[in-house]
Amino acid sequence: MRLFIAEKPDLAKAIVQGLGGGSRKDGYYDCGEDYVTWCFGHMLQLLDPEDYDERYKNWCMDDLPMSHIPWRKKPGGDDRSQDQLKTITGLLKKAASVVHADDPDEEGQLLVDEILEYTGCRLPVKRILINNNTTAAVRKALAAMRDNAEFAGLSAAAEARSVGDQLYGYNLTRAYTLAARSKGYQGLMSVGRVQTPILGLVVRRTRAFNAHTKACYYNVTGQFDVQGVTFPGRYQVAENDPVDEKGRLVDERHAKGVAEAARDRPARIVSAVTRSKEQHPPLPYSLLKLQTDASRKYGFKPDQTKDITQALRERHKLITYNRSDCEYLSDELHPEAPAVLAAIGKTAPVLAPAAQRGDPAIRSRAFNSAKVSAHHGIIPTETTADLANLSDGEQKIYLLIARAYIAQFWPQHLYDQTDVVVEAGGHRFALRANITTQPGWRVLYKNDAGNDDLDGDEGAVAIDVRSLQDGQAGSCTGAVAEKQETKPPPLYTMATLLSDLTRVAKYIRDERLRKLLLEKDKGKEGEHGGIGTPATRDSIIATLFDRLYLIEQGKNIVPTKTAEDFYDALPDQAKFPDMTALWHEQQKAIQAGERDTLSFVTELMGYVAGEVDRVKEQGLAIQVDLHPCPTCTKPLLRLRKKGTQDFFWGCSGFGGGCKYACEDKAGKPVPKTALEVSAQHKCGACERGLARRPNPKKKGAFWWSCSGYPECKQTYPDRKGQPDYSKAKTAA
Template sequence: MSKSLIIAEKPSVAADIARVLGNFTKHTDYFENDQYVVSSAVGHLLELAIPEEYEVKRGKWSFANLPVIPPHFDLNPIEKTSSRLKLLSKLIKRKDIDTLINACDAGREGELIFYYILRHVGTNKPVKRLWLQSMTPDAIREGFTKLLDNSEVQSLAEAAVSRSESDWLVGINGTRAMTAFNSQEGGFHKTTVGRVQTPTLAILVEREEKIKKFRPQDYWEIHATFAASNGNYNGKWFDEKFSKDKVNQELKPERLWEQKKAEVIRDKCQGKPGQVNEESKPSKEICPLLYDLTSLQREANSRFGFSAKTTLGLAQALYEKHKVLTYPRTDSRALPEDYIATVKDTVQSLGNTDYGKFAQQILASNWVIPNKRIFNNAKISDHFAIIPTSLNPAKLNEAEAKIYDLVTKRFLAIFFPAAEFLITTRITRVENEPFRTEGKVMVNPGWQAVYGKSAKLDDLEDDTTLAAITPGESVITEEINVIANQTRPPARFNEATLLSAMEGAGKLVEDEELRAAMSAKGLGTPATRAAIIEGLVFENYLQRVGRELHPTAKAFSLITLLRGLKIPELISPELTGNWEFQLRQIEQGHLKRTAFMEKIAAMTSHIVEQAKTHRGETIAGDFSLLKSPCPKCGGIVHETYKKFQCQKCDFALWKILAGRQFEIDEMETLITQREVGPLQGFRSKMGQSFNAIIKLTDTYEMKFDFGNNDENHEEVDFSNQVALGKCPKCNHAVYEHGLQYVCEKSVGATRTCNFKTGKIILTRPIEREQITKLLETGKTDLLTKFISKKGRPFSAYLVRNADGKIGFEFEQKAPKKTTETKTKQSKGKTASKAAS
């Protein structure tokens, strides 16, 4: 009897499909019944490779062998998942399998995973496509009744392959060309670039440059307090003749740029009567659109501090594991026009949950009706907006519950009427000088009721109630002050604002509906933006500082290089956004894949040619002067593209050492104190990362210090240090030493103790004050941003165990019905081991 082979993207999805279809026998990594065999990939199983006859065995980082543009690509199995590929190949080739069903995630990357498997095996068996928007049992069963013919997703596969090949061509050739350029004077300075990563980085670097160049300007505001018969209220002076300046955004009607002028107005109005006029106008505010992935990531970052990667993982778990959200990797913020009945069922299912009050109100008021802002086929791509399913959630963790709550409240709120306000603008005129006061009264909360809002007075100026006045009433200027202020530099990007900028191809568009219209030309896709940001952090182009994203010295160096080589294709968000738009056109069948790839090949050749043409040239840039004088002659040390160079003598230090670029402040410390560190991010010739202290020798050369040069020598002199505390093992003093905090008796020739703990534990620097607290009290504060060996961030306390070893203690969230917080101590793993 012939059977169909169903291939899912992940094992969990294969298991769900088998559970829904029923009557399966489980084998190793696949399920089988009389009609189907169900198995899965484990993400990508194959990667692009240069065909053997075109691959360069030696000198691939040389200009002589660039560009690499093969006429076609081979596929190589990814080693760690090769066993799964062999299993799928065997299943596909089974004689009783006559049809293949692609059940990978319904999007570009899911299509690519399946397409590459098919190409690798080389089968001609017919293919059907399972296209799921939801993982509920009903949605899965319905999906099998509406299987697509493979020809219906052929253009999606072509776009997926084009994305994969274009990223390879630009990434490999760009990285090799920039590395070759940066390695001309010796050493190996790997310089990674990417078709989407690098323009995204350019957005951050450009913002940082504006911040560095920013010079604050003084301005003054005049704030007054007026006494009326019903109480006091506040007002702010403003220029009635002000007109907005599109160039200078700092000009605002309430700002005065001369202190004397502000003081004249203050003196003129002090204690004088004022005449009041006010106007009240009704105003409405509609609910924001439903979430796509990017808007959900922005909101979760703003409200909870979740990274884009974290939000994507949570949304994927709510879709795939809990089945309470629809497909999350979407760029659509509308629903299909034939989805009204499904929405009503979903609202009905929420009737017995914590959201029941609002769900019942929607159904009772018949608010789920055709509405082009919500139900609009023209605003849907492969997937529709993220909404809850008809399944009620159970056993969600705290983070998952937060994301579910965001989506569910937005889903309910969008069917509610607009929130209604009465906005009052009050002008108080004193000695012909106008002062403005604004108040906002919520008349009807509308959709904001879902978020706990109710009709109340909300004064825009402060938290006090706006005192009522009678028409034509005269008031007294009771108090008036000139408030000094300064203009502020542009804010650094956080993940929320960077996602917005990526969505708008570098433009920070505030209006969400306009931004949605521009998203077709954004940088990357909703599904890839989190990985783009994480890639920049991994390559040390970005650092997370609190919620902000800071470009590193390495980032500035790369963008300086690309500007100097005149390669706008790799730094222009607009150009890259156009490439993404063309990939979308391929998906829709409006552009031939061959035409797109010809443009990518031409772009690749141009990148390499520009690097070759500028060989041996100095790259100009906006470089710094160090504050510290040259340690050799006292001259001025200039930063150049490659070095920190004295202008008076031959003193020079490379900016990059063992693959790591120095920040300006690190170089300042090295020159003034003759050592800096411990620093992270160095890489050995074998590619292994390591930490080290850098010392400046007597001959002005940089030297690694790993803190282990005292093993068999005389005692270490700690006399010029202040002890951090008492050793938990022998009660002697603990000091800083090299890369560690050590007991004074654990170093030198006559060691009698072995207490040591790293200054960096799981990539997190441990501050001196935390070690002092640990030694005194047995426990540090809760420390964030440890990175596990699997690459996951976590928070923990460092604690002193009874045996004197240092371990982790993890914070546990209190159960919902108690405020008690419990902790559990890790077993068998010490922080000192983690640091080694």
């Protein structure tokens, strides 16, 4: 019996169909001579420090660095995942051979390999590579299986990254946190190979914004009339013009002189060239691109968008795999177009006319198997539903995904592009003009303001100047020099931060490391030297917000003071993307068999140990704002309200009897307003004054309590601003 092990149930089902069918059992399919089972993502996880030694439950600087080599793993996930692992283990005992059927990438390779190692499996193992769940694609892959040993390097590289991330994060997080707490800091100084560079991006961008000093430059624009065609032209900087580093005029007198020289002078067309152009529709969505658009259009947080796509895929079966980092589609998916377009029309009537106008015979650039990675782009399935039964967020995300798919079957956007150079008064001016000849797919996006996919050539205007020809004469009817002010780099929004995470290589100062990071994403559409993955970026950003390193000011994302202090205390290697680039270089060597995982981890621990020693010796240069308890002066602690994401502040002297607590606002305690004790209204039980309190459960309502609480627990309802003595109660 061959045992196929797939990453997810839907892939297992596709394999069953490719094998000719089978019967569903508890946790697997019986296909006669073959059994097919599945995982739920990673079924195993690395042991935590306290699993190796109980003393690590308590954080202590003397115990650092922690170095559990060799590392071990344990079953992870929920009960469902652990039960499925038992099913796989039982099937392995019955099998004669195994077929590794996970995603064709590093993590996918590790996911099954680590199960085989954990269970001590010594059976022959084949590898099937499937990145498209259609029956035809699965059958093609079944006929081209390879020896799993060929892919050992992928698994080893993923293992090295996983172990490295754990040891790096655990050790440095504890070291920095303990050093900060020695100065009175109460939170967690969380460090991660991806998390900390993301924080660094936001800190540096915010500081550049705040430190920006305005400077002036000048744009000279001429207005021209040539053979009855009127158009503007932008002055083209000439040699020896006074310009800044971006080639902009910086001398007001010179700029006005150019305008005056050209104004009301004869003009001549130096060149006029018209070319027919075509614009492809936007590619289908990857998760990151979808998160970016959902943030820009609807203000959705990245993790919110991921959760919505998870529901659309698993609960409603309306979209394909939702965590893809790819925007392309396999060639085998093209024949499914008529059925998918029809399903979109039934599910979303608002898109039915557009889906019906789509031509399934059109094969857009999106259909390119050579550019598909472990998964193809996110597209609708042939499953239908009633859009009205989906949540508002599910409707919005489904419509985005569906529109992008429909666009693949609409005609190209065609336009004529005309580049004009005109001369007047000894100076040259230029214009680029675009005129649409066939709107094509852009009709679907006509109301989508701010969409980068719609942006044409920067500065191009919609003026028809196609009739202009070289040598034609006319005049410059006007020219002005306009003063402009330089602008700082804009603060991050969620959409622009997500976008920047795909191209952080441009922020690496070491040229060799920058090239390494770019090489990592070679051939990936939408990734140009990025950090993190589409499946993890949203949770990492959410963590930075949860730990109050980042906050939102309107739509902008900025760091807190604690985050900036923490950033300043870190070494450059931690707060820039350099670590990811260095690891990529070493993981390439692991993939090629030129080094092993153990040597990588051992070398990394040398760096970690050195950084821990530095922190032990030098401490952490961080300023901490302590908030004393107004009752007993002991420090207040910021605590999370049970079962919520909200915080409050409580006295650290709670164990000694101080019960002071107050609300939280932007990470700071909001002092309680002192109760005003009435001199007129006395407690009927002890004769002390009563205090009128607002009812937290009902706006505008009040109640009265004894100022002698907690010794006296007498309370009274409020009646027109007076205590109602007839309804006195003793609080529990």
